[in-house]
Amino acid sequence: MADPRDLSPATVCDGLKASEILLVDVREPNEFAFERIHGALLLPLSTFEPKSIPTDTGRKIVFQCGSGKRSRAALDAFLAATGADAAHMAGGIMKWKADGLPCVQINPATGKVEDHGRY
Template identity: 75%
Template sequence: MSDPRDLSPAMVFDALKRQDVLLIDVREPAEFANLRIHGALLHPLSTFEPRAIPANPDRRIVFQCGSGKRSRMALDRFMAETGAEAAHMAGGIGAWKSAGLPCVSINPATGEVEDHGRY
């Protein structure tokens, strides 16, 4: 990955384990309810307000979506409006799942929440 703001799922996973990042999911509430990453905060792109993102100088802001497109849009807007540095997870939660990383999902057959491991 040539852009240092494009982080791989493995990089984000390791940073979450170290508590070095604040993961912001910019998907819509129904998407977030069905599948999410532990610790991610929901700030949908449809109602995105960059200045509402909680600032913490000790944790880098990382945006995440389904495929990487919306998170990149959120990243660009966040940086333009706040002047703060941030990053996004390239490939989104699709790449995260493909990498076999832990997530929380709803079983479509039972409606039960399934916790597929923590970081």
């Protein structure tokens, strides 16, 4: 049975489009600078403070990382510290990109930021 806190990239994308999700990227700043999902907030797991995340935004908090491991750790820490409802994006940004969803990336050949469309 699937964990209801494991959201697919498509579900997260739909929630972002509807302004129902606050996406929190828990990767490190260099990873975020290289590629990111539009609208994601950066709160690296290395300096993660669960209680610093506002729980009264009217949006579901969803954690995201590269593959889903760090975001699950962030979710577990957040739930333990706050008890607030939250989830994480299973598969991370790797699955997001594999599913063909848009992101902002640095082109390694040119060093320029490329916006690959909005969700």
